[in-house]
Amino acid sequence: MFENISLAFQGIWGHKMRSALTMLGIIIGIAAIISIVSTIKGTNEQIKQNLIGAGNNAVEVQLYQGDESYEFSWNAIPKGVPVLDETRREELAAIENVEDASLYTYRSYADNVFYQNTAFNGYVYGIDMHYFSVYGYYVQWGRNFVERDFTEHKKVVIIDQTVMSTLYPNGVNPVGTCLEIAGSPFTVIGIVDQKSSFEPVIKNMDDYNMYRTDSNGKIFIPGESWCIPYQFDEPQNAVLKAKDTDSMTNVGKAASDLMNGSLNVARGSNITYKSEDLLKQAKDLQDLSNSTNQQLIWIASISLLVGGIGVMNIMLVSVTERTREIGLKKAIGAKKSRILWQFLTEAAVLTSLGGLLGVGGGILMASVISRIAKTPTAISVPASVIAVVFSMVIGVVFGLFPAVKAANLNPIEALRHE
C-alpha cells in the first residue's frame, strides 16, 4: 500500500503538467464548496453572535403570563410570586455549567426619573453584587456598589455611558450629582461600561432592532433600595452566566424549573418563569440560511463530477501509454489486483492532492469574499476533512474503470504494444 502511494507520487511528479490539469477540476470544485461552506458557517456564527452575544452567554429567566413577559411597570405583583433571597440565588449559581447568577428587578419604562429638568427614558435596574460581573460591566469612573450600599439601603445610583452622554451633555462630571427617581433623590456614584466582547454587525433593520433596546441607556440602583422609589420589594428576574453558548438552553431550563418550584400562584393564572431560548432562535435563523446555501453546494458538486470525468479520461490515457509497463509487470509476476491497486491508488492520490489544494484555494477564496462582501467567514474543519476524503472517493470511483482495464490487459499483447 505504502509502496503504491510512493509510486503514485512518482507518477504524478513525473507528469507535473498533466497531473495539475487533471486536478484542476477537483481543485475548483472543492474550492467552491469550501468557500460556500465557510461563508455559511460565518453567517451562522454571526447570527449566533448577534442574537446571543459571544462571550456573555447570559441566560435571562423572566416572569411570564402565558407568552407575554410579565412586567411590574404596568402590572400588579401577582399573588404567590415570592421575592427570592440569597439562598435561592446560590442554588441558581450552583446549576451545572453556570458560572454566576444574579437576581434583579427592572422597569423598562422609567417613570419619573429626572436629572434637573431633563427626563430620562431608559431602563431602571435594581441589582445585586453579581449583576455587573454576569453582564461584563466594569466601572469606568467613580466607584462600584459596596456591601453597605445594599445592607443600608443607600440611595446611590450608577449610570451607563449612554445615560451620561444624554443627561450630561456639557462635560459635567456626573459623579456626585443627584438623580430623582420616582421622587427620591439618588446620588450618582459611578459610570459603568460594558466590555464589548464583540462588535454587532448591523447590515439591515433586523440587525438594528436587535440592538435598539439599549439605545436609551440604563441606570442601576441597589436591589435593597428598590422599595424606596417603587414602594415594594418586587419579585426578581434572574440572569445566569452559562459556561458556553451551547449549554445556554439547558441552563435556562434548569433555572426556570428551579424558580418555578418557588411559585405558589393560583391555578389557571398562567404565571411562570421562562427563559428565552436564544440558541433555538439562532438555530432557526441558521437553518433558513443553510437551506438556501445547500443548493449552492449541490451546484458546486457538479464541477466535482466534471473533475472526476477528467480524472477518468487522463487515467485511461495513462493506462494506454503504460501498456508495455503493465505487460512487463504482469510478466514478472504482478497479479491483477496489484495492477488494479496501482492505478486506483494513483487516481486516489491525484484527487486527494487536488482536494487538499482545493481546500487551500477555498480558504483563500473565502477570505477574499469576506473582504469584498464584508461578510464573515469561518473555516469548517470537518467540512475540509470531508472534502479531502470525498475527493479521494472521486478518485477511486472514476479511477476504477481505467484500473480494471489495466488489470485485465493480456500480458502478451501488452508487451507487444508499441
Add this chain to the structure above:
Amino acid sequence: MILELDHIFKDYPQGKLTVPVLKDVSLQVEEGDYIAIMGPSGSGKTTLMNLIGCLDVPTSGTYILAGKNIAKQNENQMAEIRNRYIGFVFQTFNLLPKLSAQDNVALPLLYAGVGKRERRERAAEALRKVGLGDRLNFRSNQLSGGQCQRVAIARAMVGNPTILLADEPTGALDTKSGEQVMEIFRQLNEEGVTIIMITHEPDIAMHAKKLYHIRDGVLTGPEDRSEDD
C-alpha cells in the same frame, strides 16, 4: 526434469478459422541445460516462448513446470509461477524508464512479497554480478543498450528462478555487447542456471549446449553441441 512439454498444440482463432501455430511440440529440459531454439519469424517460436513462460496456455497437450501442470492454474497462480520459476529477458529490455536500475531489478521481489531492505540488497547484489555494481542509481536512459540488457538479466535472476527465458536477448545489441551478454549467460549456466534462449541468429545459438529448430510450428532437435565448445 524441470520442464516438460508433451504433445503441445496451440491454435489461434483468426476470423472464423483456427490457425495451428504449434503442432505436436514436445520438449524436455533438464536442470542445468542451456538450450537455444532457432527459427525464422512466423515459425511459432514466440508462441512457444509465451507457453514456456506461462504467459499463455496450450490448446492441448500438457506442460509440466517444476511439477506443476500449467494448464490447470488460474491467472493469479500463473503470475506466481512466473514470478517464482521464470526469469524473462526480452529483446527490448523492457526496463521501466522512471525507475533506477536497482529499483527495476528489485521489482520481481516486490511482487514476491520480499521486504524493502532485503529487496534493495538483493537487487544490488544481482547488479554487481552482471558487472553493474557502480550503476545502481542510473536510469535506463543513462545506460547503454548492453548495460540495459545486463540490468534486465539481473532483474530476471534476482528471484533465483528455475529457468532463464531469453527472447532474442542480443537482437537489439551490437556484436560486442551481444558477446558480453552471452558471456554472462555462460557464467550463469556454469553456476547451474537453466537457460532457454530463442533466437534467429546462428552465431548466438552456437553458445547453447543444445540446439533446437522450429519451423512452421514443428520443433526438431536437439543437436547436441556440448562437445563443439
